[in-house]
Amino acid sequence: DLCALPELTERAILESLRARFRQEKIYTYIGSILIVINPFQFLPIYNPKYVKLYDNHTLGKLEPHIYAVADVAYHAMLQRRRNQCIVISGESGSGKTQSTNFLIHHLTALSQKGFASGVEQIILGAGPVLEAFGNAKTAHNNNSSRFGKFIQVNYQESGTVRGAYVEKYLLEKSRLVYQEHNERNYHVFYYLLAGASEEERNSFHLLKPEEYHYLNQFNDCFTVEGEDLKHDFERLQLAMEMVGFLPTTRKQIFSLLSAILHLGNIRYKKKTYRDDSIDICNPEVLPIVSELLEVKEEMLLDALTTRKTMTVGERLIVPYKLAEAGTVRDSMAKSLYSALFDWIVFRTNHALLNNKDLEDDSKILSIGVLDIFGFEDYESNSFEQFCINFANERLQHYFNQHIFKLEQQEEYRSEGITWHNIDYIDNSACINLISKKPTALTLLDEECNFPQASNQTLLDKFKRQHEGNSYIEFPAVMEPAFIIRHYAGKVKYGVKDFREKNTDHMRPDIVALLKSSKNAFICSLMGIDPVANLHKKKKPPSISAQFQASLNKLMETLDQSEPYFVKCIRSNAEKLPLRFNDSLVLRQLRYTGMLETVRIRQSGYSIKYTFQDFVRHFHVLMPHSTPPTKSGIREFFRRSHLPPAGYQVGHTMVFLREAERQRLQTLLHQEVLRRIVTLQRRFRAVLERKHFVNMRQAACIIQAAWRSYRERRRFRQRRDSAVVIQRRWRLFCQRRCAAAVTVQAAWRGFRERGRYRRVCASVTRLQALGRGYMARLRFAEMKEERKRLNTEQNQPSEMDVGPMEDLLASEQAEKEEQSRSADETSHKNRSKRESRRMREL
Numbered sequence: 001d002l003c004a005l006p007e008l009t010e011r012a013i014l015e016s017l018r019a020r021f022r023q024e025k026i027y028t029y030i031g032s033i034l035i036v037i038n039p040f041q042f043l044p045i046y047n048p049k050y051v052k053l054y055d056n057h058t059l060g061k062l063e064p065h066i067y068a069v070a071d072v073a074y075h076a077m078l079q080r081r082r083n084q085c086i087v088i089s090g091e092s093g094s095g096k097t098q099s100t101n102f103l104i105h106h107l108t109a110l111s112q113k114g115f116a117s118g119v120e121q122i123i124l125g126a127g128p129v130l131e132a133f134g135n136a137k138t139a140h141n142n143n144s145s146r147f148g149k150f151i152q153v154n155y156q157e158s159g160t161v162r163g164a165y166v167e168k169y170l171l172e173k174s175r176l177v178y179q180e181h182n183e184r185n186y187h188v189f190y191y192l193l194a195g196a197s198e199e200e201r202n203s204f205h206l207l208k209p210e211e212y213h214y215l216n217q218f219n220d221c222f223t224v225e226g227e228d229l230k231h232d233f234e235r236l237q238l239a240m241e242m243v244g245f246l247p248t249t250r251k252q253i254f255s256l257l258s259a260i261l262h263l264g265n266i267r268y269k270k271k272t273y274r275d276d277s278i279d280i281c282n283p284e285v286l287p288i289v290s291e292l293l294e295v296k297e298e299m300l301l302d303a304l305t306t307r308k309t310m311t312v313g314e315r316l317i318v319p320y321k322l323a324e325a326g327t328v329r330d331s332m333a334k335s336l337y338s339a340l341f342d343w344i345v346f347r348t349n350h351a352l353l354n355n356k357d358l359e360d361d362s363k364i365l366s367i368g369v370l371d372i373f374g375f376e377d378y379e380s381n382s383f384e385q386f387c388i389n390f391a392n393e394r395l396q397h398y399f400n401q402h403i404f405k406l407e408q409q410e411e412y413r414s415e416g417i418t419w420h421n422i423d424y425i426d427n428s429a430c431i432n433l434i435s436k437k438p439t440a441l442t443l444l445d446e447e448c449n450f451p452q453a454s455n456q457t458l459l460d461k462f463k464r465q466h467e468g469n470s471y472i473e474f475p476a477v478m479e480p481a482f483i484i485r486h487y488a489g490k491v492k493y494g495v496k497d498f499r500e501k502n503t504d505h506m507r508p509d510i511v512a513l514l515k516s517s518k519n520a521f522i523c524s525l526m527g528i529d530p531v532a533n534l535h536k537k538k539k540p541p542s543i544s545a546q547f548q549a550s551l552n553k554l555m556e557t558l559d560q561s562e563p564y565f566v567k568c569i570r571s572n573a574e575k576l577p578l579r580f581n582d583s584l585v586l587r588q589l590r591y592t593g594m595l596e597t598v599r600i601r602q603s604g605y606s607i608k609y610t611f612q613d614f615v616r617h618f619h620v621l622m623p624h625s626t627p628p629t630k631s632g633i634r635e636f637f638r639r640s641h642l643p644p645a646g647y648q649v650g651h652t653m654v655f656l657r658e659a660e661r662q663r664l665q666t667l668l669h670q671e672v673l674r675r676i677v678t679l680q681r682r683f684r685a686v687l688e689r690k691h692f693v694n695m696r697q698a699a700c701i702i703q704a705a706w707r708s709y710r711e712r713r714r715f716r717q718r719r720d721s722a723v724v725i726q727r728r729w730r731l732f733c734q735r736r737c738a739a740a741v742t743v744q745a746a747w748r749g750f751r752e753r754g755r756y757r758r759v760c761a762s763v764t765r766l767q768a769l770g771r772g773y774m775a776r777l778r779f780a781e782m783k784e785e786r787k788r789l790n791t792e793q794n795q796p797s798e799m800d801v802g803p804m805e806d807l808l809a810s811e812q813a814e815k816e817e818q819s820r821s822a823d824e825t826s827h828k829n830r831s832k833r834e835s836r837r838m839r840e841l
């Protein structure tokens with residue numbers, strides 16, 4: 001922080017900046033103001049690691065960085081619920097656009113926190129699209145923004161990006177038709193011509209850059225060192241896709257660009273030597289342009305060669321003079337290009353609006369980033385430089401108002417604060433010269449309305465009106481120019497074309513021609529151009545008036561926001577990497593009033609609070625119920641050991657220096673953190689206790705469940721084994737029973753069999769006895785019979801009786817044998833049956 005320098009001189013500031021630059025430290029603070037010295041070499045300090053590093057820190061805690069500014073603005077917006085703006089200023093090539101890109105990147109990254117909603121993508125895509133169409137190589141900067149822009153990133157109260165809005169200021173139209181030596185037209189033409197496919201080349205009738213009048217006027221600058229146009233064209237297409245340009249739209253845009261280039265190739269000649277009427281030298285270009293614009297060729301020819309005017313009830317067609325026709329052609333090309341640029345901004349804004357949340361009416365907060373063209377002083381300066389430098393004057397005034405705050409000194413007195421005035425360059429007089437009636441711009445508008453006016457009459461008017469004004473001078477030699485003493489130095493403006501450029505609107509017959517196009521895209525372009533839309537009879541406001549109006553609107557927006565300033569400084573004129581040119585840097589430090597800025601930041605009280613606000617803001621650091629009174633606040637300061645020079649307590653307000661505010665802010669931050677930690681600790685303890693109780697309860701439940709399960713299992717096991725034992729016992733008993741029965745059965749069987757056998761034997765003996773007796777009886781009978789027969793028939797011999805007795809005996813033995821075997825068989829069967837029955841039992 002340069003405010004901490006022990007010795008405060010221009011040299012000390014320069015040396016400190018140089019020493020830091022040598023260490024590749026390109027960022028330096030003056031309080032909350034950030035100085036950036038363009039290194040012309042990319043340093044590895046913009047990667048995601050740095051995005052994370054600079055998240056939520058107070059300014060000055062870490063090494064100065066552009067991310068820190070974005071971060072502080074973001075958190076201030078969320079904390080204080082107020083819109084913020086970051087004003088980037090510096091001369092051409094000092095690094096404003098680059099810083100804007102870094103800021104926008106960081107602002108979207110802060111919001112995302114891992115959830116890219118899509119609108120961030122559109123915001124990031126919008127940058128390269130606008131750069132391709134609005135940036136060009138100049139002698140001072142290979143990527144110079146030829147328009148100013150104010151990008152407002154809108155956030156929800158939660159801090160997520162909700163949408164964005166881009167306001168553009170004054171595109172340098174003249175560049176389209178003419179560029180100085182070593183300068184180029186807008187990037188997009190070169191991208192298209194290098195990157196288009198063969199098919200696109202044919203359908204857009206593309207030629208080489210050298211073959212277009214609008215690109216080849218010096219024939220010396222078609223490419224830039226280190227540039228890859230084909231790759232740039234691919235990048236552009238990708239960015240256009242991100243912003244939502246469909247392939248058909250992209251085609252229409254490229255076709256229009258080709259039409260503009262071909263239009264520039266149209267050349268005129270006088271029809272005859274005496275006649276004033278004109279003809280087109282190369283009529284073969286007309287069908288190409290008419291095909292690309294989809295307008296009738298005859299209408300195009302008419303619009304390029306004749307003027308239609310209305311006199312009292314009569315429509316006159318007057319041919320253009322040779323010199324006029326070239327201007328008409330260029331004017332048509334410029335109008336088409338600026339309408340295209342307006343349309344692109346319009347469509348980008350439409351995409352950025354993020355329509356899906358429109359109905360939700362929650363509060364919207366915003367951070368605006370202003371990247372406006374830097375102060376310009378070229379060899380020949382014209383209307384564009386006049387407007388650009390005027391815008392820079394107003395921005396410097398805004399800076400002065402915030403940093404030096406004239407009224408603040410009055411406030412110091414009324415509040416009884418001890419104060420020594422610090423001088424600074426007040427540029428209000430210069431602004432008044434240019435914008436307050438009846439001054440430069442109004443005179444210019446007057447002269448534009450006056451048909452007989454010329455550059456000389458305009459200059460004469462300036463001289464008459466501002467005789468004696470120290471902010472305007474006129475060259476000693478009779479030169480059609482005037483010199484303005486700007487805050488950044490004197491700039492000489494040539495008045496040539498001032499009037500024409502100030503009324504450079506789209507001509508009505510060109511509007512009519514383009515509106516007749518069969519291409520809806522070309523017709524819609526006419527709808528975007530505010531001037532083309534105006535009723536023809538009503539005179540459109542001049543370019544300077546429009547520019548003033550948009551600047552006033554910008555200032556209003558800035559006035560309603562809390563500003564942060566980023567001061568870009570060019571390190572060397574040659575765009576060499578890490579080269580520090582003392583005199584160039586010193587010149588910029590001088591005209592931007594850096595020394596005074598450091599001084600006032602060091603000695604002035606840039607921060608003020610009412611007693612109520614102060615107590616409300618810092619109540620966390622104060623004892624409970626500290627009253628919002630002088631004595632209460634003094635007591636607080638006494639106890640917080642702040643250096644007495646860093647603050648003063650007035651009658652109704654507290655005044656602080658930036659360093660002391662930061663110190664208090666750091667203390668506040670630490671205290672809040674401490675309290676957060678205490679709260680977190682308590683809360684975590686409660687949570688942990690709750691968690692513990694839950695765990696303990698859960699453990700008891702689990703234990704109970706486990707034990708009951710275990711006991712049930714044990715019981716079931718015991719019960720099961722008892723059942724098994726019982727079953728076995730029963731089986732054993734059954735088996736024992738069965739064995740007893742078997743034994744019994746066997747015994748009984750045995751016994752019965754014995755008994756039976758004995759009975760059988762007795763019966764058999766009885767039978768044998770019976771049968772023997774019977775047989776003997778029968779034998780005796782038979783013997784008797786035979787005897788009788790023999791007696792009757794002559795004596796029967798003894799020999800015959802013998803065989804009869806044998807026969808009877810053998811018969812008897814056989815019968816006995818048979819009965820015994822029958823007995824045995826039946827006995828066997830019976831015993832078998834018995835034993836089977838026993839087994840069954």
Ligand SMILES: Nc1ncnc2c1ncn2[C@@H]1O[C@H](COP(=O)(O)OP(=O)(O)OP(=O)(O)O)[C@@H](O)[C@H]1O
Binds near residue numbers: 094141144145
């Ligand atoms: N922080 C940076 N780191 C590295 N290079 C840078 C940085 N800032 C700027 N540059 C380089 O300087 C060049 C010019 O920067 P830039 O276009 O941002 O300037 P500018 O102030 O916007 O100029 P103009 O007013 O003409 O648009 C860039 O193209 C880039 O090469």
